[in-house]
Amino acid sequence: MSKTLRIKNLHVCVEGKPILNGVNLTINRGETHALMGPNGSGKSTLGNAIMGHPSYEVTDGTIELVEEDGTVANVLELDASERARAGLFMAFQRPMAIPGVKLADFMRHATSNVRNPERKEGEDLIPMREFRKELQEKMGHLRMDLDFARRYVNDGFSGGEMKRAEILQMAMLRPKFAILDETDSGLDVDAVKLASESIAEISADASHGGAMGVLIITHHDKLLERNTPDFTHVILGGRIVETGGVELAKELHNDGYDRIRAEYPEAAKLNSKMAEEEAVSV
Amino acid sequence: MATDTIPTPADLERPVDDVPHEINKYNFITQTKDIFKAKKGLSREVVAQISEMKSEPAWMRDFRLRSLEIFESKPMPKWGGDIAIDFEDVYYYLKPTEGQSKSWDDVPQEIKDTYDKLGIVEAEQKRLVAGVKAQFESEVVYGSLQEEVAKMGVIFTDTDTAVREHPELLREYFGKIIPPEDNKFAALNSAVWSGGSFIYVPPGVHIEFPLQAYFRINAESMGQFERTLIIVDEGASVHYVEGCTAPMYTTESLHSAVVEVIVKKNGRARYTTIQNWANNIYNLVTKRAVAYQDSLMEWVDGNLGSHLTMKYPAVYMMEPGARGEILSIAFSSTGQHQDAGAKVVHCAPNTSSRIVSKSISKNGGRSSYRGLCKVEKGATGVKSNVVCDALILDPQSRSDTYPYIEVEEQDVQIEHEASVSRIGEEQLFYLMSRGLTEAEASSMIVSGFIEPLVKELPMEYAVEMNRLIELQMEGSVG
Numbered sequence: 001m002s003k004t005l006r007i008k009n010l011h012v013c014v015e016g017k018p019i020l021n022g023v024n025l026t027i028n029r030g031e032t033h034a035l036m037g038p039n040g041s042g043k044s045t046l047g048n049a050i051m052g053h054p055s056y057e058v059t060d061g062t063i064e065l066v067e068e069d070g071t072v073a074n075v076l077e078l079d080a081s082e083r084a085r086a087g088l089f090m091a092f093q094r095p096m097a098i099p100g101v102k103l104a105d106f107m108r109h110a111t112s113n114v115r116n117p118e119r120k121e122g123e124d125l126i127p128m129r130e131f132r133k134e135l136q137e138k139m140g141h142l143r144m145d146l147d148f149a150r151r152y153v154n155d156g157f158s159g160g161e162m163k164r165a166e167i168l169q170m171a172m173l174r175p176k177f178a179i180l181d182e183t184d185s186g187l188d189v190d191a192v193k194l195a196s197e198s199i200a201e202i203s204a205d206a207s208h209g210g211a212m213g214v215l216i217i218t219h220h221d222k223l224l225e226r227n228t229p230d231f232t233h234v235i236l237g238g239r240i241v242e243t244g245g246v247e248l249a250k251e252l253h254n255d256g257y258d259r260i261r262a263e264y265p266e267a268a269k270l271n272s273k274m275a276e277e278e279a280v281s282v
Numbered sequence: 283m284a285t286d287t288i289p290t291p292a293d294l295e296r297p298v299d300d301v302p303h304e305i306n307k308y309n310f311i312t313q314t315k316d317i318f319k320a321k322k323g324l325s326r327e328v329v330a331q332i333s334e335m336k337s338e339p340a341w342m343r344d345f346r347l348r349s350l351e352i353f354e355s356k357p358m359p360k361w362g363g364d365i366a367i368d369f370e371d372v373y374y375y376l377k378p379t380e381g382q383s384k385s386w387d388d389v390p391q392e393i394k395d396t397y398d399k400l401g402i403v404e405a406e407q408k409r410l411v412a413g414v415k416a417q418f419e420s421e422v423v424y425g426s427l428q429e430e431v432a433k434m435g436v437i438f439t440d441t442d443t444a445v446r447e448h449p450e451l452l453r454e455y456f457g458k459i460i461p462p463e464d465n466k467f468a469a470l471n472s473a474v475w476s477g478g479s480f481i482y483v484p485p486g487v488h489i490e491f492p493l494q495a496y497f498r499i500n501a502e503s504m505g506q507f508e509r510t511l512i513i514v515d516e517g518a519s520v521h522y523v524e525g526c527t528a529p530m531y532t533t534e535s536l537h538s539a540v541v542e543v544i545v546k547k548n549g550r551a552r553y554t555t556i557q558n559w560a561n562n563i564y565n566l567v568t569k570r571a572v573a574y575q576d577s578l579m580e581w582v583d584g585n586l587g588s589h590l591t592m593k594y595p596a597v598y599m600m601e602p603g604a605r606g607e608i609l610s611i612a613f614s615s616t617g618q619h620q621d622a623g624a625k626v627v628h629c630a631p632n633t634s635s636r637i638v639s640k641s642i643s644k645n646g647g648r649s650s651y652r653g654l655c656k657v658e659k660g661a662t663g664v665k666s667n668v669v670c671d672a673l674i675l676d677p678q679s680r681s682d683t684y685p686y687i688e689v690e691e692q693d694v695q696i697e698h699e700a701s702v703s704r705i706g707e708e709q710l711f712y713l714m715s716r717g718l719t720e721a722e723a724s725s726m727i728v729s730g731f732i733e734p735l736v737k738e739l740p741m742e743y744a745v746e747m748n749r750l751i752e753l754q755m756e757g758s759v760g
Contacts, residue, residue: 084717096712100730113717
């Protein structure tokens with residue numbers, strides 16, 4: 001049972017351009033971390049790199065899972081699928097639509113693989129009855145209509161529906177470490193409340209070997225109100241420049257990044273360049 | 283039993299349930315042994331011999347001979363795929379053979395593997411081994427089916443039998459929708475055709491369950507030039523399904539079928555086929571329907587395998603209110619070119635059509651969509667919607683779209699949407715980030731892509747289709 005996600009000196013390039021320039025971050029299970037930063041600072045890149053997106057090239061540094069007994073697993077050797085089965089999860093900011101694939105079918109597959117990491121292709125999936133019961137229960141918590149599971153994955157989902165579906169997947173997959181990439185954006189107040197509760201619930205659920213470690217990427221503090229971060233990290237120009245507690249998150253939410261930019265001018269300069277390039281490439 | 287055979291076609295398109303038909307059976311075997319002579323190549327002699335062995339009336343023999351002349355006078359198509367067929371190197375009729383039916387040992391390994399996995403090899407072996415008994419079993423099935431539909435006046439038989447038993451219907455419709463002059467391969471089929479399905483549904487009769495044909499090529503029932511004719515009379519309906527579950531293999535290289543469908547006023551016909559050919563086959567098929575007033579013709583067409591497929595199911599809407607719908611899927615892999623598509627021809631006002639065409643290209647496979655939407659002069663108020671989507675799974679593969687739109691009227695509404703997508707790296711990553719392996723993820727994306735077709739299939743075919751696609755995705759085929 002891994003207890004710690006440990007990232008050291010992480011450098012990541014996308015299409016040859018450096019985005020992360022030496023990120024250090026350690027998340028223990030049971031801890032909630034907030035990651036904040038202006039646009040183009042590398043927040044989503046960090047999430048994608050942890051999850052193993054093939055376009056994000058790790059040029060230096062390590063991502064490791066530390067087990068209870070102190071043994072260390074090298075995450076960089078694993079593809080995205082293996083990372084998921086090792087207990088990593090990311091709720092995407094803009095999850096991909098997979099037309100023609102029903103959410104329930106996809107999730108039954110995913111759940112079977114993640115809960116039984118050794119599962120070989122062609123082996124039985126979780127029994128339908130058992131899966132359906134659990135899915136319905138979780139959907140009930142998220143106030144999701146049961147018909148929703150028969151819709152095609154993210155196809156024609158509203159922003160709020162997508163985010164709920166991401167939370168639903170997290171609830172079903174019971175990850176050890178979850179990255180939530182702006183899961184709060186596009187959600188109304190009620191939905192944020194539900195999402196927050198779910199995160200707290202999953203996080204505190206000890207039935208699957210202890211609490212979850214959470215990295216919440218956000219611009220706002222809506223999600224953080226109920227999921228009080230133990231640590232808040234500010235990322236600027238592809239580096240974590242400052243780490244504090246919940247008060248740091250509040251400060252950034254209220255006052256923005258002016259103080260941070262002033263204190264770290266080089267990172268700020270780099271960040272605006274990155275943000276500009278990002279805007280152009282979009 | 284015959285074996286190393288040829289291509290008479292009988293069963294290519296023959297209902298599975300038809301295999302055991304006693305009379306056919308005896309005729310077939312007797313003729314195989316006594317009359318057929320093996321000979322490659324195409325000539326008047328060969329064509330006349332086919333007609334003679336089938337005890338055909340003079341009009342059919344003359345039709346064949348005339349078709350042969352047309353075939354010889356027509357150039358090869360200059361578009362589509364590269365066709366490299368030596369017509370002199372093809373068997374067009376049965377030759378006598380000794381011994382047993384072809385065994386699975388003669389089947390190309392990749393096809394055998396497919397059907398092995400599908401459980402068909404076993405089923406097939408049982409049938410061959412069980413011989414008479416199996417035939418008896420099948421005959422019961424066929425008999426009951428025939429009895430049930432026969433009560434309603436429906437005719438469902440193989441086309442050879444139809445020529446003998448329903449000459450009036452045949453003479454009226456055969457070769458009228460797709461005359462031999464239509465194209466070189468229609469002419470070829472018209473000259474040497476054998477087997478196929480013949481269906482007639484009388485006015486007002488609705489057949490609730492699909493009529494199913496099961497294609498297989500084996501010793502005594504092998505075919506490459508089947509000929510299917512379906513007539514749906516006024517206010518009647520039928521769903522005809524050709525199965526993909528049979529081992530369609532052949533040592534020959536050419537499959538050239540002709541399918542004609544007539545849907546009269548207020549009638550409905552749906553023709554569903556899923557075909558999985560060996561990778562050395564040229565699959566050059568002409569399929570066309572005519573739809574009369576307020577009728578509906580639907581083609582659901584799936585193509586896997588073959589070296590080259592050129593197939594464009596067509597609906598000609600002849601009278602006001604006629605509708606045509608075509609849903610097609612092509613899957614091409616290494617060494618394969620699927621040149622598939624659809625044609626809708628609006629010959630009357632207030633007719634409407636919809637084409638959904640999907641292709642998947644993988645491991646260097648090539649898919650082309652070639653479609654025609656034509657609105658004739660006077661056909662006002664026409665609506666047509668064409669959607670073609672191509673999915674390309676790797677950089678070695680290729681997809682092209684050749685839409686032809688010919689409109690001779692003002693008051694029409696034509697929509698054409700085409701999209702080509704690479705299997706999204708983002709989609710793959712998304713699914714993999716949830717613990718699916720890369721293979722599972724691609725397979726799921728592809729299944730989703732073809733879902734619009736699969737959901738139109740009867741359950742058992744939908745299951746087969748999904749399994750075939752999974753096998754293709756595993757790379758265990760071809």
